[in-house]
Amino acid sequence: MANKNFHLKGKGTVAVHGGNEPDPQYAHLTPIYASSTFYFDTAQQGMERFAGADKTKIYSRWGNPTHTVAEQKIAALEAHGLTDEDGSPLQLKALLHSSGQAAMTTLFMSNLSAGDKILTHYSLYGGTQELLTKVLAENGIQTIITDLRDRELAVAAIKNNPEIKMVHIETPANPTLQCVDLEMITVLAKQHRLVVSVDNTFATPYLQQPFRYGVDFVFHSTTKFLNGHGTSIGGVLLGRDLQFMSTKAWKWYVLLGGNANPFDAFLLTQGMRTLELRMDRHCSNAMAVARYLENHPAIAKVMYTGLESHPDFEVAKKQMKHPGGMLSFELKGGVETGKQFIDRLQMCTRAVSLGTVDTLISHPASMSHASIPKAEREGYGITDGLIRMSVGIENIEDILADLTQALAE
Incomplete structure (x- = not known):
């Protein structure tokens, strides 16, 4: 000690x-x-x-x-x-x-x-x-x-x-x-x-x-x-x-x-006891996922503080050591396409909460924020098609492979 x-x-x-x-x-x-x-x-x-x-x-x-x-x-x-x-x-x-x-x-x-x-x-x-x-x-x-x-x-x-x-x-x-x-x-x-x-x-x-x-x-x-x-x-x-x-x-x-x-x-x-090791991996994986989704034709928008396209990129850069392990994104097809995407996942876990070693994907509008009235929720930027992703510490090639097959038409 x-x-x-x-x-x-x-x-x-x-x-x-x-x-x-x-x-x-x-x-x-x-x-x-x-x-x-x-x-x-x-x-x-x-x-x-x-x-x-x-x-x-x-x-x-x-x-x-x-x-x-x-x-x-x-x-x-x-x-x-x-x-x-x-x-x-x-x-x-x-x-x-x-x-x-x-x-x-x-x-x-x-x-x-x-x-x-x-x-x-x-x-x-x-x-x-x-x-x-x-x-x-x-x-x-x-x-x-x-x-x-x-x-x-x-x-x-x-x-x-x-x-x-x-x-x-x-x-x-x-x-x-x-x-x-x-x-x-x-x-x-x-x-x-x-x-x-x-x-x-x-x-x-x-x-x-x-x-x-x-x-x-x-x-x-x-x-x-x-x-x-x-x-x-x-x-x-x-x-x-x-x-x-x-x-x-x-x-x-x-x-x-x-x-x-x-x-x-x-x-x-x-x-x-493993916080530093886990967070480094969460962050590096999340950045790779954000870059991948940002360039995918099925994705309308990616919200990740490590992307220069994020409106608060400079603020996050000033006060955070790394952008973090959380991101959100919207599919071009809206809520139905989002449901199909979630159902197609083979490795990523369909669950609420966040911060676990495995990747968790949820649909805030119907899960964590379901109790918030729709008009109020959408005013905050939480649309029906928004997907939240807590990027885990799995090997990045496996995370990307699961996303690729789930996004395929």
């Missing part, structure tokens, strides 16, 4: 060693602490644990040693190489949840109250969209949606809605791959003393570090690229205000009951 005083230079090394804690039984890998509660040696020790900042050894809804290692590893990845205002290494606090939706709920409910408004943009994950427009709306919190890629529109929205307390960004966005300029929006938000949160699920901390630009919170659906193998559900909320994360955010986390479980946390930790 790496010494905590030994500086880890590479993110791949951080993914392997970051956040690890010595096990009292000398286990090489952090064990699954399958215990609902933890005993106290004395009454005084129990009192100290309840009174202290670290409540991970009381009750597993409050925290668990297996959760802690996963949280610390993600925090180490997001903070790697970054400093705070006084030049010290950036310190982050992470809270591991049972799902991305649970983590998103903690984020919003701990920061917003009835009468507040939240500013966000077009093309969000369907679950986030519904949480904002249905659950938050019923609790007196209004969502303002505009194109945050346009600074003037963002300025107008903030000016016309003084009740806005938070700006929430998903970049790259699901499933259109729209990219918001993190630096531009964060500078604007801070001028108006607004909290900024970023969904970093598509990019992962290996490709993009939103805290570099001064954002307050970062969110991940850990189910996706961080786990990488489709073996567990989870979500994580990270914040730079350690006091807030250890008090108000933690209290909402505990009271809403969205805590993770030790088994899923263990699977997540193991998955993250």
Whole structure:
């Protein structure tokens, strides 16, 4: 196990060693602490644990040693190489949840109250969209949606809605791959003393570090690229205000009951150990697929941040190490042609979700975004014929061969 005083230079090394804690039984890998509660040696020790900042050894809804290692590893990845205002290494606090939706709920409910408004943009994950427009709306919190890629529109929205307390960004966005300029929006938000949160699920901390630009919170659906193998559900909320994360955010986390479980946390930790290797392969394969589709006669449009034809190419290039493993495309024949294409696939997996080692292909209009009204969905760029592709780590010749035969007339 790496010494905590030994500086880890590479993110791949951080993914392997970051956040690890010595096990009292000398286990090489952090064990699954399958215990609902933890005993106290004395009454005084129990009192100290309840009174202290670290409540991970009381009750597993409050925290668990297996959760802690996963949280610390993600925090180490997001903070790697970054400093705070006084030049010290950036310190982050992470809270591991049972799902991305649970983590998103903690984020919003701990920061917003009835009468507040939240500013966000077009093309969000369907679950986030519904949480904002249905659950938050019923609790007196209004969502303002505009194109945050346009600074003037963002300025107008903030000016016309003084009740806005938070700006929430998903970049790259699901499933259109729209990219918001993190630096531009964060500078604007801070001028108006607004909290900024970023969904970093598509990019992962290996490709993009939103805290570099001064954002307050970062969110991940850990189910996706961080786990990488489709073996567990989870979500994580990270914040730079350690006091807030250890008090108000933690209290909402505990009271809403969205805590993770030790088994899923263990699977997540193991998955993250290969994050750098997997992401490099995801990215190189996705670029090859995007280039192939861009030149295919059956394809009307390809949305991939690594293509110069993408409207947000320059923004993605500025804030992402690589364009990522996700892309979307439209077939010229529309929805029926899209269904035929999906049915013809021989190797690529027909499934929702993303970020697994195998290539996943889905139809957002009828799957992940089916609950969004058609007119609203299409206004966000999610048309009936849009196909989303999470490019896996298979050999690229096999991915292209499957696409070729599925696209053949």
